[in-house]
Amino acid sequence: MSWSDLTHAVLPQSVFLPLWVKLSWALVASAVVLRLTYRLKATVWPAAVVAVLMLLPRTDVLSGYLALAFQTPSVVLVVWALWCWADVIQLRDPVATTPTAVACLGVLLGWALVLDTLNVWPAFFNPQLYALGFASAGLWLVLAVTAAVLLWAHVAPRWALSAAAVLAVYVLLRLPTGNVWDALLDPFVWLALHVQLWRTWRAART
């Protein structure tokens, strides 16, 4: 095996992509509806209808329009949506399990990707950060950080298994884009991590 084997991109099979667009947006949109409506009335029907509408062949244009604006959700967002459904079905209160350290790293990674996209790294330091997400090095970095968090931080079992599952889905299917940063972060996840940090900071102050 040569070094180039580990640096080249591996993209998802093209046959998976339309399925991923439809399925992922159906899960995410229905989870959002579930969270909004379940507080008003303890029923899953509105959310289930949204999910079915977005999966049916003639009404799947809804997921197409979401993809027109937002492309695809990250694998993390899809896993959050699955937990949202699981919590309601098992009559549990929703909980945020992302460790604060991980939320911090996620927020920093997002800002670093902003700098990378805007090409504002100084000339002497240009990590080509987004491109790194296609190589094994990017994945290994994520694996090392995740392992360190598992070993040294007190994390919820749900988070531990979710993190491993997200990375397993990424490696086996390369969804959503073949880039590990896209599997971990999208603007909705990034925004949620900002909110989590802000709430943690406010709670610490009081």
Added chain:
Amino acid sequence: MNTPHRLALALLFAVALCDAVLRWQPSTGAVTPEAAVPVQAQACTDYRVVREGLIPMPEGVPAAHASSLVAFPPTHPLHAHKALAAFWFAGTRESGSDVQIASSMFDHTTQAWDAPQWVVNRHTVGQDLGIQIRRIGNPVAWADARGRLHLFVVATGLGGWAASRVVHLTEQAPMQFKVVRTLPLTALVPAFNTSTLVRTVPMPLSDGGAVLPLYFEIGIKYGVAVRLNAEGEMQSMTRITQRREVLQPTLVAHSPTHWSAFMRDYSPTEMVAHSETWDAGAHWQDVGNLALSNPGASVAALRMSSGGLMLAHNPAGRGREVLLLSTSANQPLSWTTRTLIDGVKADEYSYPTLIEVPTVTTTHNTQPDVWLSYTHMRKAIAFKQLRFNCPVRSQP
């Protein structure tokens, strides 16, 4: 540490192993593919236009722009009858909802362009991707190592050109294209993988792959190079400039590992921007500007079989009403400029594309013809066939 944590750690280890196994490919020799460059190094500036005119437009379509050319390789089923194909976008206006990708082929027998055909529209692209597509734009064509044609087409989401993506299509049957994917070129955070466009033809690599030049454009503008393997699959991407006001890079190889990118300049400087790499695209450095002006208009470069370089461009001051063709020795760069078209105010001869196409009579010691296509008044695509009078030295 409890059982879920141990299980998660074991899964992480399995993930690392899986990644290594799934990435493994039988070694093809070269670690980094190098550019496919001719061994000759003499410049040839003695050329004449042997054929020119307009490529036929689809009937009743008033607007056309951004053409791309590709020569049919010997392994392509149409090679015996067709020399090259042109692709461009056409419709009622640029960014119109009816814009489609049109194509025409140049026939060996009739020595003329065939009637145009539509090859890509936004509805079929959207259907294949499962995504609604608002508009389509610039196409770029390339032939892979097996002779199969690929098209890279700009497609827009909400937000117009700022929300552009590059859609990759491949040929399923001769001149019948099917979507492969949207190329992942920017991160979901913050850009939802948008704001990248394609304009100029790929530069061939020795392994049968190519380097596809692209650019990011939303307020700031910069060039990016994507390496494709022999089957056209994206392998890696590299930013080719630190500047933020240059776009539409066009690539030439001076040697297998020394390449240049010339770029359209959107700054007040109005000169053709230049960056180069000495390690086959792994790292790029800005090296200032060429001594050629540029009014913020697309340029096209070609490394010719003779060893020389050719650059089609518009000059600052006159803008797109004048189309120039500059030639230079491979290294050092020293440009000789000839005016190809000298129009009047409000004329437009822009967005050039240059490729080499061997003629039926091309022999080992004659240079292939150069074909130039460009936008003609935004109403049609024009072409010129250039023939060189310099013999090419035989390879040792």
